[in-house]
Amino acid sequence: MDKPRQDVRTRRVFYIPGYDPIHPRRYRELYRKEGAAQAEISGYSIALKPKKTKGPYGWRVTAAMDGAVSAADVQVLVWSDIVRDSMSNSIPATYWQLARTAWTYIASGALRRLMLLRKGPVIAALYPVGMLLLQLLLALVVGWAGYAVVTALLSPWIGIVATGLGLALWAAAVVLVLRWVKGKDGKFFAYYLMHDYAYSAQHGGANPPELEARMAEFTDTIAAALRTPVDEVLIVGHSSGAHLAVSILADLIRQGRVPANGPKLAFLSLGQVVPMVSFLPKATRLRADLRYLSARDELTWVDVTAPGDGCAFALCDPVAVSGVAPADKRWPLVFSAAFTQTLSEARWKELRWKFFRLHFQYLCAFDLVRDYDYFRITAGPLSLASRYAGRKPSNSRIDIPVSKFTSIAA
Structure with a gap:
């Protein structure tokens, strides 16, 4: 019998939500419900337990997939209080x-x-x-x-x-x-x-001070996880959480806080809306971080969107379209979740006009799942790097510079 493929037995996952005022328990319940649905469809086992780690709100996942057992501690990096204050x-x-x-x-x-x-x-x-x-x-x-x-x-x-x-x-x-x-x-x-x-627009694309302070806290939290004995530290940024993650990871690497012999560092951006910020005149910090992160070998960066998601810049390479791609650009790997192919005709018909629900589909079950499975990525036995090694980007991706503003922070 062939030995199951596995390079991750333990994992830390940090989920950065988009602009969302809701309590993070929403994400736990979404993960529990949709994970169970995907497990039934795909024939694997996944279970949630209370978290064992200190720090932000989260949960522990144990999974048995393809003959391998793995575990992950998932934590939500919360900025919903900042969102609520901005909505008052x-x-x-x-x-x-x-x-x-x-x-x-x-x-x-x-x-x-x-x-x-x-x-x-x-x-x-x-x-x-x-x-x-x-x-x-x-x-x-x-x-x-x-x-x-x-x-x-x-x-x-x-x-x-x-x-x-x-x-x-x-x-x-x-x-x-x-x-x-x-x-x-x-x-x-x-x-x-x-x-x-x-x-996003109030400072012309620059981060407000309270957000910069919270992002610095997130950077410290991730840096601490990289010093623990796990196999992978995975950052998931959804919607506007994706561009926060870009800057957080860029700071982490610039500060020399990624151990050479530590866990694999991975970044999964989902349903990103990076151009809504990076195209603004004062988004110099974000453009600099996009340029820097795209050439680093300390991490693996995969960007997943879908043309069926009307709220995301589907298949737009966030670095390239922002006009800051360096000559040695490596990331991100851009491909489509292809909702029209990974959701059955009946399911697609049910969800097609539910635009906000579709924007969260990346975190949910697919009844015709292909190579994108959120629960295999976050709880399964393969690292992001191994899972998509050799994966080609989508042919229909947009990777030409479009932004008028391309200046970067000094």
């Missing part, structure tokens, strides 16, 4: 955010360049602008209707007083309608997405 704006402040963010992307030329890549994520970025303006228009129309009724009924008797009452009713109606639709944002996602894009 009033309705007028959100509309001011809308104006400033739209101006940042339009005046800088970033929006036009982004549309040359993928229209899906640009439409997703424009969606909250359109939806918020539509909500404002609705509020104004309702208010105007109230004003018209009041003035028509009362003006023959009390003239200017009717006009004043009508205007007061108009203002009150606008406020009430806007508050009502904001209360329904769990369905519309307009305020949520507006805060997301505004947070």
Whole structure:
């Protein structure tokens, strides 16, 4: 009998979420539910237990796959408190955010360049602008209707007083309608997405101080894991968490904190939206980190997206399209999760128009799974480097420089 392939028995996994205000237990429950579904489909065993490591919120995974047993400690690097604080704006402040963010992307030329890549994520970025303006228009129309009724009924008797009452009713109606639709944002996602894009754009692509401080803490946490007796330390960055991971890993390597004989270091970026930040004029730090990380041999970097995910820059090499690829570029390996081929026709039909759900599909089960399996990657017996050794990038990837701004931090 052939000996099972295995170069990982123990692993540390650090998951960096995107712009998400939800408690990290959401990710544990998603992992538990979808891992069980994938195990049943693929014929392996996976189980979750309470975490044994100190530090951030997490869980322990044990897996039996292809005749090999392995274990992983998964931890979520939490910045949801920063996200929640950035979302605590009033309705007028959100509309001011809308104006400033739209101006940042339009005046800088970033929006036009982004549309040359993928229209899906640009439409997703424009969606909250359109939806918020539509909500404002609705509020104004309702208010105007109230004003018209009041003035028509009362003006023959009390003239200017009717006009004043009508205007007061108009203002009150606008406020009430806007508050009502904001209360329904769990369905519309307009305020949520507006805060997301505004947070990235508020400093022209530079990281806010509170985020830089949290990223430094994450760097320390990962550095400590690299000093433990495990076989692999895997960083998973989803959505906007991917560009945070780029800078964190670049800092880690620059600081000389990756032991030469330590665990394998791996980076999996999923559903990345890097160009939404790297194309902005002041994103010099991110562009420098992209350039630096892409040429390093201390890690393996795999980037997975899918054209079916309208919220990600699918198959766009984040280093190349940002215009900072060095001559000795090695990473990332870019390939597609190919939702239309890895999800059955029935499953694809069910999910196709659930755009936000599809943006999280990378963390979920595939009923026609091929070579991308989130649970094999995070809990299985092969390192990221071994799993994708010799894997060719997708032919349809976009790897030409598009960004207008290519300057990097000194």
